[in-house]
Amino acid sequence: MYDFKFHNPDSLAAALESCSQAEDGQFMAGGQTMIPVMKQRLSMPSDVIDLGSVEDLKGISVADGVVSIGAMTTHALVAADGDVQRAIPVLAALAGGIGDPHVRNRGTLGGSIANNDPAADYPAALLALGANVHTDRRQIAADDFFTGMFETALEEGELAIRVDFPVPKAAGYAKFGNPASRYAMVGVFVSQGSDGVRVAVTGAAPCVFRISEMEKALSNNFSPAAIKDMTVPAADLNNDIHASAEYRAHLIGVMAARAVGDAILREGAA
């Protein structure tokens, strides 16, 4: 890892200021991806602005049908939070299935979505739940936030502050993890909310995406049977050493049906 100047601001204003004054500054959230990437010298910022002491970026609140999670809230805290477990149980379960226990104590929601790894879990949750990302300067709908492989709508120096998740009527998630890394080879998040059914897929393509055909079918009949024979074209899916595009296309159907089943089960248990 190349050396850099380390900043440890204790307020949002100071963090933004440090970044704007740096030659090539980068915010660091939990560092669970950023540190490995810097070790590989794939990233070599002149300045690292650590967000660990910015209390404004932490915390969880649930009110008026919205779960609001600060960008620097760790996966472990989301997974263990009673309010999240009650409001959107599958979101807590998803956070508890990221990485491993030690990674979950450092990794954060904001870091995960700003990185937008093609196989990360949170992007599927944001997209399927119709979440809104609040930044230091605006609000970005999940539909507009994830723009490509490791790319988001965040501008230079723009910082995600928190994510607002509307509480759905029902929601479920199913992922088929890579046997070694446990990253999603395919993960499907399904939600049934006030603006209809949304189906988001991670792990299968360069960027998280929705499947409108499934959403339509599930709007008429929210059951695994409604999407049983639906196929997804393999043409735009990832084809790599972990799985062929055709295999991933098949997995999407299987995982989507399981996610719907998961949603129905969780709704029944609520």
Next chain:
Amino acid sequence: MPELTMTVNGKQVTGSVEGRTLLVQFLRDSLALTGTHVGCDTSQCGACVVHVDGKPVKSCTMLALQADGRDVLTIEGLAKGGELHPMQEAFRENHGLQCGFCTPGMVMASVALVQENPDPSEEEVRHGLEGNLCRCTGYQNIVKSILSAAKVMRG
């Protein structure tokens, strides 16, 4: 070089590090606490697990400066007054190690696991070890050790 102060195994320590210095490097190279191992250096194996403010983390994936002002516990801080921690004792009793390289991280991860879940099932133990690899594949006795230590730690 930036200065830092932290509590390590109950003692306050200070040092100067580079921005890029990892917590594990600071512990091993500056403090000579070599019980914490570097296995893979890529966040996979968990040989470097230590507790920061009571939570297990991979010290190869945390900057030393991120632990400034925090409370760090390493494998050297577990035994009290010459007496092994129940988890260490259980690993010895149940032959929970073969080559021993993963052991410091396994023990630190296991202590945290049992603190969070005092009466874990075998499945929960196996799942909880997701972030720790034993290349000897000595998992059977590691799991046995943890279940046995959990009983002792529950009192």
